[in-house]
Amino acid sequence: MSTELGERNRSILEAIIEEHIATAEPVGSRTVAKRHKLGLSPATIRNVMADLEEFGFLQSPHTSAGRVPTEKGYRFYVDSLLQVRKLNSAERKQLESRYQLRGRKVEEVLRDVSKTLSSISHYTGLVMAPRLETTVFRHIEFVPLSEGRVLVVFVTRSGLVQNKIIETRVPVSRRELEQISNYLNRTLAGLSIQQVKEKIFAEMQEEKARYDRLMSRTLELSREALKENLGGEVFIEGTSNILDQPEFANVETMRGLFRAFEQKSTLIDLLNRSQQADGVQIFIGSEPGITGIQGCSLITCHYASKRGTIGALGVIGPSRMNYSSVIPVVDYTARLLSQVLDGDLD
Amino acid sequence: MSTELGERNRSILEAIIEEHIATAEPVGSRTVAKRHKLGLSPATIRNVMADLEEFGFLQSPHTSAGRVPTEKGYRFYVDSLLQVRKLNSAERKQLESRYQLRGRKVEEVLRDVSKTLSSISHYTGLVMAPRLETTVFRHIEFVPLSEGRVLVVFVTRSGLVQNKIIETRVPVSRRELEQISNYLNRTLAGLSIQQVKEKIFAEMQEEKARYDRLMSRTLELSREALKENLGGEVFIEGTSNILDQPEFANVETMRGLFRAFEQKSTLIDLLNRSQQADGVQIFIGSEPGITGIQGCSLITCHYASKRGTIGALGVIGPSRMNYSSVIPVVDYTARLLSQVLDGDLD
DNA sequence: CGCTGGCACTCGAAGCCTGAGAGTGCTAAC
DNA sequence: GTTAGCACTCTCAGGCTTCGAGTGCCAGCG
Secondary structure: OOOOOOHHHHHHHHHHHHHHHHHOOOEOHHHHHHHOOOOOOHHHHHHHHHHHHHHOOEEOOOOOOOEEEOHHHHHHHHHHHOOOOOOOHHHHHHHHHOOOOOOOEHHHHHHHHHHHHHHHHOOEEEEEOOOHHHOEEEEEEEEEEEOOEEEEEEEEOOOOEEEEEEEOOOOOOHHHHHHHHHHHHHHHOOOEHHHHHHHHHHHHHOOHHHHOHHHHHHHHHHHHHHOOOOOOOEEEEOHHHHHHOHHHOOHHHHHHHHHHHHHOHHHHHHHHHHHHOOOOEEEEOOOOOOOOOOOEEEEEEEEEEOOEEEEEEEEEEEOOOOHHHHHHHHHHHHHHHHHHHHOOOO | OOOOOOHHHHHHHHHHHHHHHHHOOOEOHHHHHHHOOOOOOHHHHHHHHHHHHHHOOEEOOOOOOOEEEOHHHHHHHHHHHOOOOOOOHHHHHHHHHOOOOOOOEHHHHHHHHHHHHHHHHOOEEEEEOOOHHHOEEEEEEEEEEEOOEEEEEEEEOOOOEEEEEEEOOOOOOHHHHHHHHHHHHHHHOOOEHHHHHHHHHHHHHOOHHHHOHHHHHHHHHHHHHHOOOOOOOEEEEOHHHHHHOHHHOOHHHHHHHHHHHHHOHHHHHHHHHHHHOOOOEEEEOOOOOOOOOOOEEEEEEEEEEOOEEEEEEEEEEEOOOOHHHHHHHHHHHHHHHHHHHHOOOO
16 A cells, blocks of 8 residues: 555655755745646645655654655655666766776775765765675785784785785794795685685695695685685775765764764674675665664665675765765776676776 | 963963863853862952953953953963873873784774874874884885786884885896895895985995896885885874864864864874974964864874884864873873884884 | 952843744635 | 645744843952
């Protein structure tokens, strides 16, 4: 029943929501009648609005103030009414031009992506670091730092670089490290990290590791090196864009939001969830299980190599957000980043 | 003349400023008389306050609202009245305990320092990345990534690790890279980066570089590698602490501040300036040449190795800030970080 | 002569009222 | 089913009043 809206009601709802998105003000019947020439009088529209309010798609802040979409209203809008604009080729070019990635560090690239998202959308950009699982391994190197500490450098097939410091239980000599990396590079290049892990695990099972000291070192080291890396780190850029949105003129709301930005855990949670599903996902305000972003919506998309999900990115802004222009940007950005990580883009 | 304040006037000014710092409200004569038992009646204090207002240390928001310190008032307070509390040993221990640094990446450490500053002060922490000039070099390593790209890994004497990617004009073979790093490590270990640069420059002047291909590669590569690294990057943490300060209840003010945080250039400018001077420095509101942090004060201190200035850190908060407790924290943190970079702390 | 109590004065904040304007809901007519 | 008309409601802005905090000044006191 609740989705049983007639064609006319739907288009009035759409008009109201779009009007509200454009103006941030409650929308009255007069305005709808005038600006969206539906050939109906304000009175008729009032009737429809009353119905829509009963359905729970609209609400009035007070008796004489026009209507504002509810979260349910936005939900219906994005699910059933919204026409997502495709990017034209100029816009796609513009996005693509920002990704000159070869030989850059993963962090830099992700921060950049986040900045790009925020500056194009005028909201706030989020990028969650990939678990590298499905990235394709090209090269690994170990640099001895001090007793028991080794810097591991990965290069992915697409030329992205990531490095981290690991601790080894016993000191490993420079010579051993060289042998180890030679071995790994010979046997593992071209596999995804996931496959590498499996292979290592398999070899650890085999007897020979027990007797071959070098081999056991190799396995220990690479297991350590492949443990979760940037896992779950989130890059947030453009937070101050949010300050321009009239709905956050109230300090209390803003405080909550900035807390969320700084703590990141809510965002990580949402981004993680978006990895489960396919394509662009939209979280609205305080829908079930979402807290801490009242009045906001989050548009996310996972990015992934051909072999599986690895991370998520998105844009957060007020619920009264320009969905139709942000969605394709998020979508296309995720595609680009996927390709980059796959190494297909060079 | 303007500094010719009698002892009594000074202590009344001090009382007023401290009262204002504690309450964030304009301070009236009654309050001062009551809470700071100076043995004077409100009427007398009123007279003094009128004088202080004439001097420009105080101002009244309006006729019947008590007085508020001006920037000049704060300036006089921090320069002449403020008693800086020393940290007790427990507090020093607490700070020290946060610096377990060996083998960590420079960025991580700096971000941590910034977080610590913000969480202890309850304001916002800033740390500007060091120019590595005066850090003592222990070890350098080159990892070939792809044609013409090399990852450089530095280790400082204190065990901090930093790495960056550089481009070489011509491809350099793995073997050459090894020779180059061997050479550098042999000849340069224990020198400061500044000295290393000088040495390299000197060698470039010498004739032999022209004829020795390997040598010229070495020099080119190390020059590239030693170019400004994190130079000028600023780590800002705890921005949302600012939101709790009542003076930023007004959105307009806050917006300006967050813009400044996101753009960073004002902050970089101030932090740079603080490197010129010795010890803790305090920038107040919109004193000459300072823009973009109206209503805020910045407490900074450079940190340095034994050989010279290399970076700066600090805390930014409202002008009505608890100077006496933040100053020693900034000061001691800078000392700690200096020691760490010198490598004296392990 | 410096300090103090007293007192008139000022000014903002809060509360109240009012009028204007926007928007609704209902009803009766087309 | 749609519309015009109309009474009704509610917010917002402005003006007015009251209240209280705090001042500035003055006269008197030690």
